[in-house]
Amino acid sequence: MTSENGAPADRCRFLSSLGGVHHCPDPVYREGFCHFHFEAFLREEVLANGQLSERLTDQHRRRALNYHGIPLEPAPNHDPFHR
Ligand SMILES: [Zn+2]
Numbered sequence: 001m002t003s004e005n006g007a008p009a010d011r012c013r014f015l016s017s018l019g020g021v022h023h024c025p026d027p028v029y030r031e032g033f034c035h036f037h038f039e040a041f042l043r044e045e046v047l048a049n050g051q052l053s054e055r056l057t058d059q060h061r062r063r064a065l066n067y068h069g070i071p072l073e074p075a076p077n078h079d080p081f082h083r
Pocket residue numbers: 012013014024025026033034035036037038068069
C-alpha cells in the first residue's frame with residue numbers, strides 16, 4: 001500500500017550526495033526508502049526527495065547515510081582489531 005504513485009519502487013530512492021549519482025541499492029521497505037534510509041527519513045535526516053537534509057550536521061551520520069549500500073573497497077587481508 002505504499003506505492004500509490006505508480007512509480008517503479010523496488011529500489012531505495014535515497015540519492016547520495018557523493019557526486020549526486022549514487023542510488024542506494026537496497027530494496028524498498030517503505031515510502032520508497034529501504035529500512036535504513038526510511039528510519040533516517042523519519043528522523044528528518046533524509047528529505048522526501050531522497051537527499052540528505054542540509055540540516056543534518058553530524059558528519060559521521062552523513063557519511064553513514066551516504067555510504068550505506070556502497071560496496072567498500074576490498075577489505076585488507078588482516079584483522080584491523082589485531083595489530
Ligand atoms: Zn537506502
